[in-house]
Amino acid sequence: MSIKISIVKNFSSAHFLIGHEKCGRIHGHNWKVKVIVEGELEEHGWVIDFTVLKKVVDELLNRYDHKMLLPNSISYNENSITGNLNFIANSKKYSFPKEDCVIVPIANVTCENLSILIYNELKEILKNFTNICGLEVIVNERDEQGASFSG
Numbered sequence: 133m134s135i136k137i138s139i140v141k142n143f144s145s146a147h148f149l150i151g152h153e154k155c156g157r158i159h160g161h162n163w164k165v166k167v168i169v170e171g172e173l174e175e176h177g178w179v180i181d182f183t184v185l186k187k188v189v190d191e192l193l194n195r196y197d198h199k200m201l202l203p204n205s206i207s208y209n210e211n212s213i214t215g216n217l218n219f220i221a222n223s224k225k226y227s228f229p230k231e232d233c234v235i236v237p238i239a240n241v242t243c244e245n246l247s248i249l250i251y252n253e254l255k256e257i258l259k260n261f262t263n264i265c266g267l268e269v270i271v272n273e274r275d276e277q278g279a280s281f282s283g
């Protein structure tokens with residue numbers, strides 16, 4: 133018998149979309165990430181210790197928290213004097229302190245792509261738990277809109 137458990141974690145970051153008029157301007161979200169894990173109950177009567185799952189998800193999301201999330205589909209130049217990342221996106225020139233930015237391995241920073249990215253990162257970590265048979269990651273940028281990926 134398998135059962136599903138879930139946790140919710142939040143992180144805050146800025147982003148913009150490539151190729152979108154309104155969302156091509158820099159703005160921020162308090163992203164809400166729901167992780168659903170399905171598996172057989174192990175000897176203690178749980179699928180995975182909530183403390184362990186929350187710690188793993190926290191470590192993943194902390195890399196993105198209070199950062200400028202940048203897509204990997206554009207070119208970046210690092211200014212050797214200022215240390216800033218310079219780039220052009222949506223025909224606009226930007227410059228940000230490098231330590232405030234994360235270039236994420238997705239072409240556009242959308243809920244859809246973030247859900248796939250976090251799913252793949254989590255799946256790799258959870259592969260050691262042999263009782264787990266299912267995973268779903270839901271990323272909401274607002275209460276009323278988000279994306280879900282389950283492999």
Ligand SMILES: [Zn+2]
Nearest residue numbers: 155159161273
């Ligand atoms: Zn947005």
